[in-house]
Amino acid sequence: MTSLNFDKKGVPVTLLGLDQAGKTSLALRLVKGKWVDNTSPTIGVNFEIFRAGDTLLKLFDVGGHKVLRRQFWLNYAANSYGILFIFDASNRKRTEEGKEWFWYLINNLEIDRRIAFAFLANKADLNSMELDEIIEVLDLQKLSNFPKISFQIFEISVKTSMNVDNAMEWFTRKIQEYIKEQTVSPKGLIISSIFGNIKLFLDFSDVTSNLISVLDLLAKVYDDKNNTLREERVASIVSNYGQIVFQERGEIVISLITEPDDSQIEAQRLIEIIFNHLEKRESDSREELVDFITQTFKISDGNYKEIQEYKI
Numbered sequence: 001m002t003s004l005n006f007d008k009k010g011v012p013v014t015l016l017g018l019d020q021a022g023k024t025s026l027a028l029r030l031v032k033g034k035w036v037d038n039t040s041p042t043i044g045v046n047f048e049i050f051r052a053g054d055t056l057l058k059l060f061d062v063g064g065h066k067v068l069r070r071q072f073w074l075n076y077a078a079n080s081y082g083i084l085f086i087f088d089a090s091n092r093k094r095t096e097e098g099k100e101w102f103w104y105l106i107n108n109l110e111i112d113r114r115i116a117f118a119f120l121a122n123k124a125d126l127n128s129m130e131l132d133e134i135i136e137v138l139d140l141q142k143l144s145n146f147p148k149i150s151f152q153i154f155e156i157s158v159k160t161s162m163n164v165d166n167a168m169e170w171f172t173r174k175i176q177e178y179i180k181e182q183t184v185s186p187k188g189l190i191i192s193s194i195f196g197n198i199k200l201f202l203d204f205s206d207v208t209s210n211l212i213s214v215l216d217l218l219a220k221v222y223d224d225k226n227n228t229l230r231e232e233r234v235a236s237i238v239s240n241y242g243q244i245v246f247q248e249r250g251e252i253v254i255s256l257i258t259e260p261d262d263s264q265i266e267a268q269r270l271i272e273i274i275f276n277h278l279e280k281r282e283s284d285s286r287e288e289l290v291d292f293i294t295q296t297f298k299i300s301d302g303n304y305k306e307i308q309e310y311k312i
């Protein structure tokens with residue numbers, strides 16, 4: 001089993017909430033370690049990225065009637081390890097709106113693994129709703145119907161920093177737990193052109209004996225590329241033999257063969273590491289590339305072979 005490390009890319013988490021709830025202020029507090037009076041609201045920008053330690057924070061403003069954006073941030077939320085949902089507990093006028101977005105998120109979140117969800121009732125320094133009231137008004141008891149969501153509610157003030165550390169401590173501890181659960185066992189890797197010409201085929205676990213099924217799966221993806229590939233040019237196919245996660249960037253396609261129930265997100269992250277390496281080190285020899293791949297996947301010498309004969 002190869003577990004992934006996030007040293008370079010950071011752990012993706014999503015920060016969601018209505019506009020004015022305190023998302024940018026929280027991100028700035030986490031990044032800079034202090035209160036930043038964020039007087040200029042983010043106009044027109046609905047999506048920003050911050051880095052706090054080894055965590056990548058993706059921020060979304062979800063207010064208003066931006067129906068078209070919903071799918072976009074839902075995808076991000078589903079692909080992250082944790083969600084920080086900021087709720088402005090001082091603004092009773094927008095409670096209903098906040099509640100609506102909250103439940104839209106919970107009801108539409110498609111996850112196949114556990115996710116940490118911190119509900120941050122912000123602005124506790126003002127005359128704000130108490131936790132009991134929030135739980136009641138937002139129907140938070142109903143969250144027990146969602147066992148994959150590990151839910152915790154915190155009364156915080158980004159301004160005074162009240163409880164922010166506690167909330168983040170719980171959140172990062174949960175995320176670390178879930179990351180450990182996420183493993184990918186690469187069985188093979190194929191680098192090819194978008195036209196299907198295979199440039200490199202590494203076999204880590206006797207893929208060769210199932211070569212026909214692997215290539216067959218791959219051919220199906222190529223045949224139906226425009227329908228199969230999602231927005232980010234990623235597809236995945238699962239058969240009883242295994243899963244192929246397939247990503248296209250420029251003229252290159254990388255396909256990672258894994259166990260059928262391995263995490264697609266993790267497989268995708270591994271693929272991206274290889275893509276980034278290819279872009280940075282174009283001049284590398286084939287041996288150097290193979291070394292990089294086997295090291296990244298923690299495959300020891302002699303535990304892989306390069307397949308030369310194939311037909312797609």
Ligand SMILES: Nc1nc2c(ncn2[C@@H]2O[C@H](COP(=O)(O)OP(=O)(O)O)[C@@H](O)[C@H]2O)c(=O)[nH]1
Nearest residue numbers: 018019020021022023024025038123157158159
């Ligand atoms: N009193 C108080 N104001 C806050 C707190 N957190 C954020 N704010 C203010 O709320 C407003 C909206 O915050 P902002 O971070 O821009 O919200 P965003 O739209 O969710 O990014 C700003 O005027 C902040 O200074 C808090 O804990 N207490």
Ligand SMILES: [Mg+2]
Nearest residue numbers: 023024041042
């Ligand atoms: Mg903002």
